[in-house]
Amino acid sequence: MIIETKIIEKPAFIVVGITETIHFNSSLPPSENAIANLWGRFGERIPEITGLLGWRSFGLMLQxxxxxSGAPFDYTAAVQIYQDGNIPEGMTRIEVPAARYIVLTHRGPLDGISEAFGHFWGHWLPNSPYEYDGGTRTGKYEFEFYDQRYTKPDDPNSEIDLYFPIREK
Structure with a gap:
């Protein structure tokens, strides 16, 4: 369920994480798909990263x-760092550029997150005065943001913010 929608200007920030090409399988729920498996592997390696900036995790997608539709895409499970954080072997440092975003806050089990993505692409964007401003053409990422409000995949009170880069039409 989407509980909030807001437009913000977000400054650039730096993350370190693991990037994989995802071959999305829509028959699996989000809590069991390739992205969830990536998060499991990355979570075990977070202690290797120095310079963490609080408890902030990001699921980055550069479309x-x-x-x-349905083509493989790169996904990075990452944590935010200060400028001087190290990059462990097999991980990548990404500077996410400043951008204007529509932020949708999803509350509920992780398996309901597809509805929030569907709402953005199928309802909000086509009915707004904005267009998508992300992807390989602009270098701007869309991402999932996880902080202390996200507790566990099956918690009906967990919250995840979805950030989509936008610009006026």
Missing amino acids: NQDNS
Whole structure:
């Protein structure tokens, strides 16, 4: 369930994480898919990262608009760091550029997150004075933001913010 929608200007920030190409399988619930498996592996390696900035995790996606729906995409499970954090072997440092975002806050079990993505693409964006401003053409990421409000995948009170880069039409 979407409990809040807001537009913000977010400054650039730096993350370190593991990037994998995801071959999305829509028959699996989000709590059991390839992204969830990536988060499990990454979570075990977070203690290797120095310079963490609080308890902030990000699921970054840099979409290629030329890809067809359902095409593989790169996903990075990451944590925010200060500028001087180290990069453990097999991880990547990404500077996420400043951007204007529509932020949708999803409350509920992780398996309901697809509804929030569907709401953005199928309802909010086509009915707004904005267009999508992310992806490989602009270098702007869309991302999931996890903080202390996210507790566990099956908690009906867990919250996740979804950030979509936008610009006026």
